[in-house]
Amino acid sequence: MDSEDPATDIDESVIKSIEALANQQRLEILVALAERKYDGKAETSAMSFTQLYDVVSCQSTSQFSYHLKQLVDRFIIETEDGYQLTYAGDKVRRALFSGLYEPSHVFGPVAVEGACPNCGARALNADSAEGRFTVECRKCVTPIVSDLFPQSIAQERSTQEIVDSFGYGIWAKYLFVRGGVCPECYGLLETTIQQLEREEHSMGVSINECRRCWFTVSLPIDVVVAFHPVVIEAFWQHGVSLLDTPLWELFEYTTAENWNTTVRAEEPFAASVEIILDDTEMRLAVDHQLSVTVLQKTELR
Numbered sequence: 001m002d003s004e005d006p007a008t009d010i011d012e013s014v015i016k017s018i019e020a021l022a023n024q025q026r027l028e029i030l031v032a033l034a035e036r037k038y039d040g041k042a043e044t045s046a047m048s049f050t051q052l053y054d055v056v057s058c059q060s061t062s063q064f065s066y067h068l069k070q071l072v073d074r075f076i077i078e079t080e081d082g083y084q085l086t087y088a089g090d091k092v093r094r095a096l097f098s099g100l101y102e103p104s105h106v107f108g109p110v111a112v113e114g115a116c117p118n119c120g121a122r123a124l125n126a127d128s129a130e131g132r133f134t135v136e137c138r139k140c141v142t143p144i145v146s147d148l149f150p151q152s153i154a155q156e157r158s159t160q161e162i163v164d165s166f167g168y169g170i171w172a173k174y175l176f177v178r179g180g181v182c183p184e185c186y187g188l189l190e191t192t193i194q195q196l197e198r199e200e201h202s203m204g205v206s207i208n209e210c211r212r213c214w215f216t217v218s219l220p221i222d223v224v225v226a227f228h229p230v231v232i233e234a235f236w237q238h239g240v241s242l243l244d245t246p247l248w249e250l251f252e253y254t255t256a257e258n259w260n261t262t263v264r265a266e267e268p269f270a271a272s273v274e275i276i277l278d279d280t281e282m283r284l285a286v287d288h289q290l291s292v293t294v295l296q297k298t299e300l301r
């Protein structure tokens, strides 16, 4: 984390930017520019003063000009062709459309496939609580998966489709983590590994925290091993496409008898993992930087 404390070190320009958004006409300007930008038939993504004035509800040109000025250089830019959205302007508009500022969606509980990594019971429920999506074991009441619940994930989807979407969303975040990239702001992630002691199955968990925005993704190191191409291939031969298998269903494999993870060292972290899948026996090593190497692969027959 940076040495300055972001909580007390908020720049005046940031406050001005947020203030600039709290107005109907200014949000309408962002939406109008987005409509133009994503209109496949429009020649340019820019709009002139007059074009914008015609579509935004404003009483006078002087009032409109004032609102426009509040957005320039932050959320829109003025070019030779006219006004255009900046990355920040489009991001605010996307947040608006995604329902970020609307009340949380209520969902579940609903039974989902997979086994509890703590007690092994096939008794998992997906639910929503405090704006988060959760998967919990009904038997030992252990939370297994927790993720942010964006409003738009629930729109135009059935309950099962919502659950499936979280499965893909988690893997998308995992891909960011693989590259050391924050899925929220693209900042740099810092990875630490902790050993999580559970009743029957202790597991190594990689905690990946963004140095810039503090967004954190925690995932079992078994996930990193599962996504090594050699393991992906063995799963594919076994009839399972890993990217289409949500995290909570993957636990059924990582906690099974034929998947053994042994922590070799804690500081720095090192573990070895033995997996037998049908006729394939694999031995892999994971280090503190989450790099995975194949130590051995044997076809049993």
Ligand SMILES: [Zn+2]
Pocket (backbone or CB within 6 Å): 116, 117, 118, 119, 120, 121, 137, 138, 139, 140, 141, 142
């Ligand atoms: Zn359980």
Ligand SMILES: [Zn+2]
Pocket (backbone or CB within 6 Å): 182, 183, 184, 185, 186, 187, 210, 211, 212, 213, 214, 215
């Ligand atoms: Zn971040």
